[in-house]
Amino acid sequence: MFFSKSKQERIHEIEQQIADFYSIATPCVNSDAIVALGNREKFEAGKKQTIEVSLGFTVKSTASELLDFLKQQLAQLANCQFEISYNVPISEAKLPPVPNVKNIIAVSSGKGGVGKSATSVNLAFALQQEGARVGILDADIYGPSVPIMLGNPKAHPDSEDQRTMFPLMVEGVAANSIGYLVDSDSAAIWRGPMATKALKQLIYETKWPLLDYLIVDLPPGTGDIHLTISQQVPLSAAVIVTTPQTIATADAKKGIAMFEKLTIPVLGIVENMSYFECKCGEKSYPFSQGGSVALAEQHSTEVLGELPLSNLIREHADEGKPIVTALPESNVSQIYKSIARKVSLKIATTLRPHQLTREQSSKDGKNSVNIQVVNKT
Structure with missing residues (x-):
């Protein structure tokens, strides 16, 4: 025309x-x-x-x-x-797309305890509130926490053929986790190959609905699971989560270096516990300041958002009601939505489309x- x-x-x-x-x-x-x-x-x-x-x-x-x-x-x-x-x-990746999944985004951290899983869950719901079709996969085989944060730790996925399974739907977000398949009281004592096989099964044997984004909550560190997701799954990009603490940013740097070596684009850094804001409006920085900004500059990326040290994030995660859905108009939820918009925009405008x-x-x-x-x- x-x-x-x-x-x-x-x-x-x-x-x-x-x-x-x-x-x-x-x-x-x-x-x-x-x-x-x-x-x-x-x-x-x-x-x-x-x-x-x-x-x-x-x-x-x-x-x-x-x-x-x-x-x-x-x-x-x-x-x-x-x-x-x-x-x-659909963004370009090293492997053909997972059926019905346009983009897979890994959320990673160099060390534990920095709020990576809470970021994964709230990012997923923030993207959905921004108009996307979203799923979340809990790739922490040894310590799955997404079922608790979604409020359905006792749920189990349905299967029609005893080979593939349907994800759990939580307020419109599709979810799957090893935590839905293994008794929460039983430890997953698996060697690396068993864990990576279980992860691939979760990704490829789940009948995902049509998704714009599948958020993958990785375990902390840079181990077998990370290599599997980077080399055997069509990963579109990664988001790094850290706190401003020097030891945390040092570990986050290793995570960024891993994705760079594997030629996986890093969309940016989310800084948790960035500051504490008292009722008077004054901000203090108990875990140092500027670490994520310096790290982003070193690796030619950006800080996607800085989240405050807030009991609300933890409380709603423990209660199985992410803050983005529980308090959508709160300042913290608005920060998550801003991060979601930046992630979506960068995927569309900086990554090559799939042929x-x-x-x-x-x-x-x-x-x-x-x-x-x-x-x-």
């Missing part, structure tokens, strides 16, 4: 405004993705039309702000109605931004 010059110019203007709003490079807004429905008539500002903007990243909480921004910046389109939808692309057929590309959203102009009477 072809546009008249005026229509093409207006479409390009919309693309540029979206790129500016989300501070992404213009090339990430691919004009080749533009499709015009109702192109038999001229694209005129005074005509009642709906402009459909399909984004390759999920940013539902900022959609209204984007619409207002577009209307302010594009005064000549004031009579047009904008609609926003999300079509997350698909033309039909699949159209269906799965190969490009970051796709704009459709729909004439309506």
Whole structure:
């Protein structure tokens, strides 16, 4: 399909405004993705039309702000109605995608006790609240904690054929864990090969629904599980969790180095226990300050978010109700949502899309931004 010059110019203007709003490079807004429905008539500002903007990243909480921004910046389109939808692309990985899973994101930490599992769970629900279809896999074979944080430690996945299983659904998020398959009172005393085999079974023998993102909560460290997930699973990218403490950032550095050696993109760092904020509003930094920023600069990445030292995060995790769902309007939840938006945006705009057929590309959203102009009477 072809546009008249005026229509093409207006479409390009919309693309540029979206790129500016989300501070992404213009090339990430691919004009080749533009499709015009109702192109038999001229694209005129005074005509009642709906402009459909399909984004390759999920940013539902900022959609209204984007619409207002577009209307302010594009005064000549004031009579047009904008609609926003999300079509997350499949990012390129070393292996073919897991059926129904577009992107697999590993959440890792160099050491235990830094809030990695709480970050994984809240990131999953934050992405869902931003408009994505999300799943979470607990890859900590020896110490699964996701079932407790989801409030269903006694649940078990169903199976139709005794070979594959359905994930547990928790408020719209698909989840699976070795904790759903093994008695919580029994220790998983397995050698490395057994643990890695169990992990692969959890990933490939779970009948995942269509997911934009599968969050994988890795165990702490850089062991067999990490090598398996990096080399035998189509991992899209990784997020590193740490605290500002020197010993924690030193271990996090090893984790980043591992992913770099395995050519897995690191989207950024989440800093937990970054500061303590008293009721008076004053912030203190009991675990030092600036460690994650320095680490991010060393590895040419960014700090995705800094979370406070808060009892609320722990309390809701222990109660099986993640803070993002229990207190969605809280300051901590807003930080998690900001992290989720950054993760989604970086996957869509910095990672190479998977090489698909033309039909699949159209269906799965190969490009970051796709704009459709729909004439309506």
